Amino acid sequence: MHKGKFGTAINCMDGRAQMPVNDWLKQKYLLDYVDTITEPGPDKMLSQGIPAQVESIKSRVLISVNAHGSETILIAAHYDCAGNPVSKEEHVKQVKECIKILHSWNLPVKTIIGAWINENWAVEIVQ
Numbered sequence: 608m609h610k611g612k613f614g615t616a617i618n619c620m621d622g623r624a625q626m627p628v629n630d631w632l633k634q635k636y637l638l639d640y641v642d643t644i645t646e647p648g649p650d651k652m653l654s655q656g657i658p659a660q661v662e663s664i665k666s667r668v669l670i671s672v673n674a675h676g677s678e679t680i681l682i683a684a685h686y687d688c689a690g691n692p693v694s695k696e697e698h699v700k701q702v703k704e705c706i707k708i709l710h711s712w713n714l715p716v717k718t719i720i721g722a723w724i725n726e727n728w729a730v731e732i733v734q
């Protein structure tokens with residue numbers, strides 16, 4: 608049975624962040640659905656969190672990859688993040704660190720993307 612094409616977004620819990628990322632991913636990678644893993648400031652949590660926090664994110668990514676066959680993972684940071692109130696430069700640094708971590712998990716995926724959601728709630732590719 609065809610379930611549809613899934614992608615995975617590791618995104619902020621901030622309600623302003625999800626629609627831009629999900630719409631962008633669907634359009635760019637022709638996805639039907641985006642599994643969304645939300646945390647307050649996920650770029651900080653994945654790059655600097657305690658092992659239990661990182662494992663929690665990883666376990667959810669694995670469900671998306673293994674059960675839904677996602678081949679596209681995006682980690683997002685955004686403008687005006689209350690969960691991780693640092694400069695854009697710092698967010699970008701953390702997103703790049705997250706990309707390294709995601710690659711180190713050796714997931715069977717095609718694409719790992721880092722994104723910055725800017726003050727207009729538009730998606731910019733970090734890497």
Ligand SMILES: [Zn+2]
Nearest residue numbers: 619621688689
């Ligand atoms: Zn946020």
